[in-house]
Amino acid sequence: MKQSQLFTKTRKEAPADEVSKNAQLLIRAGYVHKEMAGVYSYLPLGLKVIDNLKNIVREEMNNIGGQEISLTALQNKETWERTGRWNDAVVDNWFKTEFKSGGETGLGITHEEPLTAIMAEYIQSYRDLPKYAYQFQTKFRNELRAKSGIMRGKEFLMKDLYSFSRTDTEHAEFYEKASEAYMKVFARAGLGGITMKTFASGGIFSEFSDEFQTISDAGEDTVFVDTEKGISINQEVMESGIGEKLGIDTSKLIEKKSIEVGNIFNLGTKFSDKLDLNYKDEKGEQIPVIMGSYGIGITRLMGTIVEVLSDEKGIVWPESVAPFRAHLLCLSPEEQTVKSLADDIYKELDGAVLYDDREGVRAGEKFADADLIGIPYQIIVGKKSHQDAVEVKNRQTGKTVVKSMTEIIEWLS
């Protein structure tokens, strides 16, 4: 894509009311636009990052048997009344509104209720289980205070998977598989090594749940890390005797701030009981289905990557997530030989790079913009470049190598 065609531009300053690093950088680089506190639009480069993250998550969810669906934002009040979660005293962050045709509705904060109701129409027998369904869906949460940029919004994109199993054993097996798939997602998204499975409070059905926490000073959570085992314990359960259960000397753990990028909950039969999701077993008995929920905030993941991988010059995307693998910079498009070489490279790569072809922009400005935008490799075409010698700079390390045009094309094709 030609940068002269891209409708966004970089800017020197983020909006004054934007305090988080992730939103500041993403706005300055033209990835997102702030509509209101906690509500962000995704512009061309930003949507590419989101799509890359979705594809990583989609592949891993498909690998463990997930079937992709798309539930609605508008929620059926009656279904939520059956689980007691329509009540504002139970769930305090609903956006509620009214149908002109009569009756109330609310915007989906999460989707256990509607999916359980759908499954009750399709699951009758033990032969129909286990099943796993997931979606990428906008969630709406009426937070009193939006903070942390795109990491905690009032409207945000989430991948939520729900599992439906016959027995605790079957549930536990899938839970473990999903947990492994989550670690693969975070590794592929560039957060490997600093993201760990974390023991946290489990809610009603189990003592503990699994969180996935990425170590970062921008985090809102506090975890205690066992660096050897690569796991951690959320502060909220440190006093519960979890250390002994896991065989860990909690006095040796290291306290860190962290960002919750994913979680897994054992829901037991809480929703199945209330929404009549049962199956008939081999003996003909009606048994409630055992459920689990598995979330990854896609927009939060994007924000986390920016928080932990950026430097003083701007964003540093991992290759797997970057809007483009390479940023082709033509430093002096006014000179015909320079422009021809850059044009040739762009053409040979079939437009699959971001091509800074802008005229009337100084080289220094192009470098600064490219560093802010954070595409992993910069292909620099200037007056000294020729077919056999073009500089390629690694955005993260700052190191430069010289490659021929042929090598560059082979590498990126």
Added chain:
Amino acid sequence: MKQSQLFTKTRKEAPADEVSKNAQLLIRAGYVHKEMAGVYSYLPLGLKVIDNLKNIVREEMNNIGGQEISLTALQNKETWERTGRWNDAVVDNWFKTEFKSGGETGLGITHEEPLTAIMAEYIQSYRDLPKYAYQFQTKFRNELRAKSGIMRGKEFLMKDLYSFSRTDTEHAEFYEKASEAYMKVFARAGLGGITMKTFASGGIFSEFSDEFQTISDAGEDTVFVDTEKGISINQEVMESGIGEKLGIDTSKLIEKKSIEVGNIFNLGTKFSDKLDLNYKDEKGEQIPVIMGSYGIGITRLMGTIVEVLSDEKGIVWPESVAPFRAHLLCLSPEEQTVKSLADDIYKELDGAVLYDDREGVRAGEKFADADLIGIPYQIIVGKKSHQDAVEVKNRQTGKTVVKSMTEIIEWLS
């Protein structure tokens, strides 16, 4: 995908309150789930159809220079107040709700306002124009009466593109390009020949606008068709003298019911004026940007395809849109040789078909289900099949040919 793994099942009856053919068939075949009147969830097969339609539209929008973005559902009241469209007396189908942090918001009915406001931050000079941005976004419209199944919902998916041009000439050129791209979209989606560019009322800025109407008895619109020229005139402008302008003898036109699957509006400077979207021309003068909007209802398009292409047995998908190109039916999986042959075909095709591997289901039921689901080709593996002779039935024509396994694999790979 194995049908035994798919969590949906076909059903004999649609919900009693569902009167439209498209929703009845889509619900019975397991593509969609009705949450409430005018609010539908998309299940695994349904989401695949939506994704196929999105990909067709995306390719054609990219081809004419569109840049994909994703705007928000929650709308900034202040922006809409500037154009006067926050007022319920002006726009009567808002879903409005309140932030717990204070202030009102509404759910996006359309996105002219937020995108114009974003563009005002990026467009300063004539060098920044023209630009085209589009999105696939859920729209929310608080309709008093939901009807026509997924063709007119309270929550539905739409592709909306907006153009930003310097001059009327530049606008008209893009308008024509977009109109051609739309015809390509409808042809690729299986609605070629029965979808025509239709002259309709134009709103404030031009006498006429372009609608794209698909001839169907299920339609809510009435158009007068010139079969020779392949265009039509919406009833609403028949008395306007349009016939003379177009050189058409309106007395010879044929009256038809039709479904509006797309539209293009010339917005002129209506939004630019109110939201300060100007550019500086070569002489340094501030000029308002000329805008257009270009919509295709993705879920409506899906419903239209079902309305016009289904038969008494069920849905008939065009290949470009179908959830799978072929439906592999193993008629007697209990018999080892039959099952082996079907398994082999499935394996060689890398799972890229819907494979009815269900045990304990009669052949007649499998045929009926396959016809209802409407995948274009049925590969039928029964007792008489062998490696050199497998029946392949065309869902639309009902005609059967016999192919070898090798031929089938080559054809579908």
